[in-house]
Amino acid sequence: MADSDQGKTAQLYRMVMSEHLCPFGLKSKFLLERKGYRVEDHPLTTRQEVDAFQQEQNVETTPQAFIDGRRVGGYEELRVHLGLDNPDNETSYQPVIAIFGTALLMATAIMWFFSGAVFSLMTVEKFVAIAMILLGLQKLQDVESFSTMFLNYDLLAQKxxxxxxxxxxxxxxxxxxxxxxALTWLAAPVALFIGTVGAISVFKAVYMDRRELKCACVGGNSNVPLGFVSLTENLIMIAMGLWMPLRMYLL
Incomplete structure (x- = not known):
């Protein structure tokens, strides 16, 4: 969709006042220019101008973008119009991909620094550990929201x-x-327990009850669908919970 809009003109009305420079207005202008639009920028520099524009267009917020004489809307609507976001708040694996990709790169960097090895069994261990930390951090940002979404499918939390x-x-x-x-005798049982309970809960909700839910794995406000990725996360924790004590005797 964006390719067909190349070379066209867009009008943008955004708040540019001495006490407030609207960040979404700046992002809208940047996005339109990045997509090849010539932007007719209309800064609203006073509260009176903002109020008059909102009343004239019957809108409650700025910025507002217009393309081909038709009002597209604010920044979020503009992203949908240009094909950058899914409409209707659809599910996405993007947060999970970002976390696991970052965890893998961090694990590789750590092993490269200490041993010069790019990939080894230790890299896998560090990757899983870092992924658990990052996933936990996402949940800790808003424990209340996480616990609410978690209750939709976790069997132990429901009890x-x-x-x-x-x-x-x-x-x-x-x-x-x-x-x-450190303290493998403590870390391994914790990982094994929460991984086992989580795997059973996800398997029941998705593959037995056939429920379509969102996963709380990256926090309570995520749009990640509950499914194979969620099950895999728990299976990896189970594997780490079993492997960490075993490695003490094998290595």
Missing amino acids: QVGYGYLYPFGETFAGILMLAG
């Missing part, structure tokens, strides 16, 4: 609501200990 509040701390704590290679 013991407090488990939903403890889960982010347990996941993060176990990940930190695994990253440090």
